[in-house]
Amino acid sequence: MKPRVAFFDFAGCEGCQLAVLNCEEVFLDLLEQVEIVEFREAMSETAHRIDIAFIEGSINREEDAQRLRDIRARSRILVALGACANMGNVQARANFTAPAEHFKRIYGSADRDRVQTDPRFWSLWAHTRVRAVHEIVAVDYRLRGCPMVAEEFLQLVKALISGAQPRQPANPVCVECRLHEFECAFDRGDTCLGQITWGGCAAVCIGQGYRCDGCRGLLPQANLAAHRQLLSERGLSDTDIRNRYRLFGSGEALGEEQRP
Amino acid sequence: MTASVAGEAAILDWIRTLGSRGPVFFPQKIGRQSLGFQPVRRESVLEFAGYHPTLAPPGKRLAPAVEVLFQYRSTPDRGLEFSPPPQPPGQILAGVRSCDLKAIHLMDRVNGAAPGDPLYLARRAGTTLLAVDCLQPCDTACFCAAVGSLGWRQGADLFLTPLEEAHYLMEALTPAGATLLAEAGFDPCPDPETHRRRAEARRANPFGRHWPVPVTELPTLLDHQWQSPVWSRHVERCFSCGTCNLVCPTCYCFDVRDDFDLAAPQEGQRQRSPDGCMLPGFAAVAGGHDFRPQPEGRQRHRVRRKFQYLGARHGGDSFCIGCGRCGRQCTAGIDIFAIVTDLIQHREMAP
Amino acid sequence: MTAPSTSGIVPDPTLYLPRPARILEVRDLTARERFFRVALPEPLQHRPGQFVMLSRPGIGEAPISISNGPRGDNILEMVIRKAGSLTGVLHTLKVGDWVGVRGPFGSGFPLAEFQGMDLLFVAGGLGLVPLRSLIQPVLAEAHRYGTLTLICGFRSPAEELYREDLQAWGRQARVLRLVNETASLPWDGGIGLVTDPLATLPLDPARTLAILCGPPVMYKFVITGLDARNVPHDHIFVDLERRMKCGVGKCGHCQINQVYCCQEGPVFRFSAIGPLREALS
Known part of the structure; x- marks a missing residue:
């Protein structure tokens, strides 16, 4: 069947x-x-x-x-x-904002207040x-x-x-760039999340002249301290770096000591 | 063997015409500032000047990113049938520098060691190599002279030496090279020896980076530095991304996987792709034990492999050919030359 | 076109091509380990301690120890532990199904050198599987060897492998069966680690060869025990496990320093492999 x-x-x-x-x-x-x-x-x-x-x-x-x-x-x-x-x-970036503040941003203060006071909407807060x-x-x-x-x-x-397990090696995007012989985004003057991001995407973004923004998530072995230092050396402020990490990965538990 | 002298423009025009025989690869621009061995077309922009090591070495054209090992077919009555892949097409790799030429020679040894690798050797037998000598270092990252790659000629069919006024001495080193050169119809050169000597005199000296000890001493030096703070110092910033392996002209490790077509699951193929010993899990076994779980151990394995293990196994002083690709393309700036420099210094500091 | 520097070698175009093999028998040895007997198109022609690359096309390939002694026939016996993708699929196969086999590969045991010596086999868990390929031919000509002893350890009675074989071998050799714990089943063997009997075993170090096969952690402790009994390291053989993708010295995964486990191993004299870093841990 x-x-x-x-x-x-x-x-x-x-x-x-x-x-x-x-x-x-x-x-x-x-x-x-x-x-x-x-x-x-x-x-x-x-x-x-x-x-x-x-x-x-x-x-x-x-x-x-x-x-x-x-x-x-x-x-x-x-x-x-x-x-x-x-x-x-x-x-998941919404998780960094208080829910009441979030409702206000989207629906305005009046509706936010209504959602807080009208029991019919209380389930939204569950x-x-x-x-x-x-x-x-x-x-x-x-x-x-x-x-x-x-x-x-x-x-x-x-x-x-076929009853097998899919092969998904924990290799970074860099592996794909090297095998496809793409020029490194850093060599184009850009900054990239490829080193700390799960590969398997054929590095399409870098191949198209863009960079990796980390949409496939953080690798278990990611050397975040080194990566943060590298981005900083390439001129990114702490806020820039935090925004880059959070763009796709804000729902990921980076560990408090490592969270930018 | 025969020799000719010709101008750069004439040689490059000639290389552009070779494409009619099969694919020809020559260093061409990739992206903003990089080079790669790309297929040559009639309109290709080719030049010898401004060369710096390509992203991937030319030898990767002998070990493609996906190499089919065999096709299989499963039938209920006859069981399994396996068939080898078709003979690979011939190719010409032109503009290969001495360092990469030596790497191809070393890979010939590795793949030729019994039992010979039939796929590599078939590709290699169909490959013609046009190599070029270097009179100046490519950039500040290379160290070919320190590892014995500078001026390497063995394995080339045609070997080009830069002369003055944008001319090149073209020497045929194999019968295939002689045939190619004869067909090209350039002016014959009766005295290649003199030209070569003059070029040698113009070669930069010292050439690129050097260590204070000869490369032949590195195996012993490495033997005494199994536990050295140098190993951990150089992996603090390592991403374990495998770039240093995948761009190395003498890294040949591979992974194997099967694939089949969804429309016909009874048939498919097994294929191999490059793997890297810096990637986590490379040395893990089925039970879960990993013989090199930490980046320090993996880095040590990589460095010892280049300067010790492979030479001991296959002969030769160094399987690092000094192209500098690993250090140049490492976003963490980890440089194998600097690691060895540190190991040498650390030895001297030890009592 | 230029010939590679090693042009004297004519490469075998079938190096990576398996031979089709048909499954003749499948039997559970434990909850995780299953015994397979397959028929090859031609004789296997192996030495004890060698391995094959076993595959199921479409799924993958892995190194698997040969478990039967050389008999000149086309039969290959193996024990597969369900541990990953390929082995999981292999466990679903039935009699009459097909698998692919390459090999035999590797060095194997130097059986000729064993003659006239006392042999001490030490097996931990799955380590008994390749050792069986050696024990079978040794027992078939037991008169050629001295005292034969087998110490084999399992985590629990439920994990015991080749129970019938062990009982049969007990008629010709001294067989000590040990488990760490007996909670799962009734147990008629001993309780303890494979190292335990080493201290008191009657043993002449000059004429004893110790043949070890088990997980990496076992080697360290057994060799310490053998050191205490003055067994020289060139009298100790170990059978190492490594990841392998090719079996023929090309993929680089099984490299221990300059040694390729698939070529010079997986059986090594301990005096040769022991000094190499990363050999045992």
């Missing part, structure tokens, strides 16, 4: 699901191998039992967390799809921290990046249908 695959989206742009749909050359081959039972971008159906659940988006509200727990309970394998699901992504999927349920596999990388998605699907 074909594995039953489902996609669920939470707080995010659904760009990762689009990236899946954009695997045009292999998407029909994929449908030969798996049965897609839930996929908001392509269809609407609900399934009770799921073999592989792909979760896109960060978890921003308690009701989302409940929905995620329900998905976990009926899924054999759960995959966090993309930077939002894996590390909160840019929306959980106001933007969370990654693994903070709520067990995650079996991660597909990192903003958006996720189509090739990695395919490799994961291929591994899972």
Whole structure:
């Protein structure tokens, strides 16, 4: 029987699901191998039992967390799809602001006050921290990046249908730049997060003349002290450095002593 | 063997025409300030002047980032079938400097050691090398003279020596080189020896960076410095990013993985890609034990490999060829020349 | 075109190509370890202590010890511990399924040198698997050797490997079976570490060869025990484990200083490998 695959989206742009749909050359081959039972971008159906659940988006509200727990309970394998699901992504920057202040910025003082005083809105305060999927349920596999990388998605699907584990070595983006013979962003006068960021993205940003902003998250072996020193030597202020680290990775636990 | 003398413009024009025989690679601009061995086209901008070591060494054209080891097919009745990859196409690597030429020679030794690596040796057999001597150091990072790479000629089919007034002595060192040179139709040179001597006299001396001890003493020196504060000092800023391995002309370690097409999962291929001993987990075994879990140990392994292990195994003084790529491309500024300098100084400070 | 400097060698174009092998038998030895017997298209022609590169195309390849003694046939026996991606898939295979085999590779044990000597085998856990390829031919011609002793240790009775073999070998050799703890199953062997019997074992250091196979931590303690009994280091053989991607001295993963574990090893005389840093830890 074909594995039953489902996609669920939470707080995010659904760009990762689009990236899946954009695997045009292999998407029909994929449908030969798996049965897609839930996929908001392509269809609407609900399934009770799921073999592989792909979760896109960060978890921003308690009701989302409940929905995620329900998905976990009926899924054999759960995959966090993309930077939002894996590390909160840019929306997790809200975690650095007090919730009341955050409501005010978005809705204005009057509405903020109403949300605080009207009991009908009190449930909004139940959980106001933007969370990654693994903070709520067990995650079996991660597909990192903003958006996720189509090739990695395919490799994961291929591994899972053949009963193997996907190969995701903890190598930095630098490995990809060297193998593709890209000029280092530092040699172009830019600064880059490639040395401390999970590779697997074929270094597309650097290959396009940009730099790595760390959308795939912090490597376990990342030498942050050295990296901070390097960025500082290249003229970045402490605030610049903090903003660079937080752009995608604000939801990540860097460790207090290392947090910029 | 035959020799010719020709002007730089004529030689470069000729190199541009060689592309009709198969791919020709020559150092060309990549990005803002870098060079790479890129395919030569008729409109390519080529020049010998302004050369500095390319991002990846030319030898990587003999060990591509993805090398297919075999194709497989699985059938229910006949089981598994395996077939070797097709013969690689021939290629010309032109503008190869002596340091990189020596590296290719060393990789020939490594891959030729029994059992010979069939994929490397097939690519190598189909590769023609046009090498160029250096009369000035590329930049302040290189130290080819200190490790015996300067003026290296072995392995080249054609060897070019810079003469005055933008002319080059072109010497054929192999029958293939002689054929190529004859076809080029440049003015023959009856007395290459004199030209070579004159060029030698113009070569910078001292040439680039040097250590206070000869490279032949490094194996012994390293033996006495297994536990040295130098190792940890030079990894304080290390990102374990593997750049030093992946740009090194004599790093050849690889990782292997299988892949198949989603449309036909019964068939696929096994392929290898470069790996690096500075990357965490390189020396970890299935049970979880890692023989070099810390960057210090990995750095020590890398340095000893270049100056001690590979020479002991395959012959030769140094498998570091002094191109300076690892130090130049390390964003943490870790320089293998400086590590060795520190080891030498540390030895002298020891009682 | 130029020929490489080693043009005398004609490379084997099939160096990286496995041979198809069909699974004849699959059997659980423990909850994690499964025994496989496979048939190759032609005789394996191996020496005890050698290994093969075993693969499942589409999944990957890994070095696996040969567990059967050389018999001149095309049979390969192995024990696979479920530890990762490839071994996990191998555990799902059934009789009649196909795997790929390259090899045999590595040095193996110098069996000819063992004749006339007392042999002391020390195995820790999975270390018994490659040792079986040596014990089988030794016991088949036991008259050629002196006293034969096997000390094998397992974490618990549930992790004991080759239980029937150990009992059968006990008729020809002194077999000491030890476990660290007996909570899981009834146990008819001893309790303790493989180093424990070393202190009191009747042993003539001049005519004893010690053959060790187990996890890195075991070597250190067993060799200390053998030192106390004055067994010279050139009488000690160790079988080392390293990560390997090629098995033929090219991928660099198994390098111990200038030594390639896949070429000169994985069996080494301790006097040769012991002085090398990073050999045992």
